[in-house]
Every structure is written in structure tokens, then in C-alpha cells.
Amino acid sequence: MAGTLVVIPTYNERENLADTVARVRAAVPAASVLVVDDSSPDGTGELADELAAADSAVQVLHRTTKDGLGAAYLEAFRWALERGYDPIVQLDADGSHLPEQLPRLLDRLEATDATASPADLVIGSRWVPGGSIENWPRRRELLSRWGSAYARVALGLDTRDATAGYRAFRAAALRRIRLEDVNTRGYGFQVDMLWHAREAGLTVVEVPVTFVERARGRSKMNPAIVLEAMVRVTGWGLRSRFGRRAATQSANGGSGSAAGRSRA
Numbered sequence: 677m678a679g680t681l682v683v684i685p686t687y688n689e690r691e692n693l694a695d696t697v698a699r700v701r702a703a704v705p706a707a708s709v710l711v712v713d714d715s716s717p718d719g720t721g722e723l724a725d726e727l728a729a730a731d732s733a734v735q736v737l738h739r740t741t742k743d744g745l746g747a748a749y750l751e752a753f754r755w756a757l758e759r760g761y762d763p764i765v766q767l768d769a770d771g772s773h774l775p776e777q778l779p780r781l782l783d784r785l786e787a788t789d790a791t792a793s794p795a796d797l798v799i800g801s802r803w804v805p806g807g808s809i810e811n812w813p814r815r816r817e818l819l820s821r822w823g824s825a826y827a828r829v830a831l832g833l834d835t836r837d838a839t840a841g842y843r844a845f846r847a848a849a850l851r852r853i854r855l856e857d858v859n860t861r862g863y864g865f866q867v868d869m870l871w872h873a874r875e876a877g878l879t880v881v882e883v884p885v886t887f888v889e890r891a892r893g894r895s896k897m898n899p900a901i902v903l904e905a906m907v908r909v910t911g912w913g914l915r916s917r918f919g920r921r922a923a924t925q926s927a928n929g930g931s932g933s934a935a936g937r938s939r940a
């Protein structure tokens with residue numbers, strides 16, 4: 677067993693990457709790190725190579741074009757599954773996801789507490805009791821809260837923080853998700869994965885985290901990314917409602933799109 681892999685996607689994170697990798701290695705020394713860089717113009721990929729040369733637990737996946745966070749994660753997941761890593765963690769490079777809180781996610785995934793139910797996917801959540809944000813602009817907070825609420829209503833998800841990017845998956849759970857059907861390029865990828873996790877009948881659990889706005893570098897969020905997410909969530913929502921109605925009308929149940937609701 678290759679153990680825990682922490683996937684860190686990067687695009688122009690030269691000022692943040694070394695610190696984030698060092699903090700992950702300190703917080704969970706047994707975990708390996710995979711930096712997935714989309715040929716950042718600022719040299720983040722070269723810095724990642726230097727970090728990998730200095731520490732055998734750090735590896736780098738270089739992608740030739742920037743085609744979105746979702747595409748980078750999907751390639752990383754395939755890479756990780758081929759090599760037997762388990763569990764597989766998503767963590768931003770910019771310091772927003774505190775590596776010091778990663779043991780909290782991993783402990784919950786492993787359900788070390790005898791009273792906890794097993795989980796397939798643990799989400800580091802801003803919007804459950806105990807979760808919080810620090811220094812986030814009001815408009816980003818509203819976008820995140822509104823986006824999560826919209827995804828909950830449109831898709832019937834139970835997850836409070838549906839757009840969260842701090843996540844830990846069991847490898848077996850990732851294998852049950854039809855990754856070839858996940859094709860959202862931008863940040864809507866997070867909702868897309870949750871939607872597919874629900875379809876696959878996975879158990880999704882949220883643990884509270886503190887999300888800290890980046891101190892260095894710039895966000896890659898843009899209106900096109902928000903629009904892509906909105907259009908897709910609306911489309912999935914309509915499709916699932918339409919499918920459900922068709923299923924109710926048919927004598928023997930049909931599409932089964934409501935199977936395996938997450939118990940977040």
C-alpha cells in the first residue's frame with residue numbers, strides 16, 4: 677500500500693508552494709505529496725521539481741496546458757489510483773486549506789472514533805458549526821454560500837459546503853465514481869464530484885475547518901468559471917428532476933437517480 681497522497685494543484689503559486697508542502701509534510705509526515713502544475717509561467721513547476729529533488733516523498737505532475745482545476749485533479753486521481761495511493765487528499769497550494777487540520781479529515785475518514793460511521797469522502801467544511809473563514813472578501817463569501825445553497829437545492833445534496841476544495845477520498849470510493857463522466861473544467865468540478873459521489877452511493881461527511889484567504893499570489897477564480905458551474909448545476913438538477921418524474925411514472929422504477937443519498 678502506497679499510503680496517503682496529498683494532491684496540490686498549482687498555477688502561479690511560486691510564493692506559496694514551498695511553505696504549503698513543508699506544512700503538509702510536518703502535519704502528516706507519512707503522507708506523500710503530488711504537485712500538479714499546469715506549466716505556470718512564474719516557475720512554480722521548476723520550484724516543485726526542486727522540492728521533489730530534496731524530498732523523495734514529493735513528486736510532480738507537469739501538464740502542458742492550463743485547462744482548469746478539474747482537469748488537473750482528474751489526471752492526478754488517475755495517477756494516484758494507478759500507483760495504489762489511499763487515501764487521496766485535495767489541498768490548495770495558497771494556504772487557504774490549513775495542513776495542520778488535515779489529521780482531522782484523515783481521522784474522520786478512518787473513523788478512529790468507534791462511535792463515528794464510516795465515510796467514503798470527508799469534506800473540510802466552512803459552513804458547518806465550528807467551520808469558519810478568515811479574511812475572505814464578502815463577495816467571495818456570498819458566492820460560496822450562495823453556490824452551496826444553490827447546489828443543495830438544485831441537486832438535492834445534503835452537503836453544507838458543496839464547493840469546498842479541501843477533501844479526503846478513500847481510493848475505493850474514487851474508483852466507484854465514474855471519473856470519465858466528470859468533465860467540469862473549473863471549480864464546478866467540486867460540485868460535479870459530489871454529484872457523482874451521490875450517484876455512486878458514497879457516504880459524504882463534513883468536518884469543520886478554518887479557511888484562510890491567501891496572503892500571497894492571486895486567485896484564479898473568474899466569471900467564466902462561475903458561469904460554467906451555474907449552467908452545469910442547473911442542467912444536472914433539471915435532468916435529475918425530469919429523470920425522477922419519468923421514473924415515478926414508469927411501473928418499475930426506472931432511472932434510480934435518487935439512489936444512495938449522501939449522509940453529510
Ligand SMILES: Nc1nc2c(ncn2[C@@H]2O[C@H](COP(=O)(O)OP(=O)(O)O)[C@@H](O)[C@H]2O)c(=O)[nH]1
Pocket residue numbers: 684685686687688689712713714742743744745748767768769770772890894895896897
Ligand atoms: N493545476 C492547476 N491548478 C489550478 C488551476 N486553477 C487553479 N489552480 C490551483 O487551485 C487552487 C485553488 O485556486 P485559487 O485560485 O486559490 O482559487 P480560490 O481559492 O477559489 O480563489 C490553487 O492552488 C491554484 O493554484 C488550473 O487551471 N490548473
Ligand SMILES: [Mg+2]
Pocket residue numbers: 768770772890895
Ligand atoms: Mg485560493
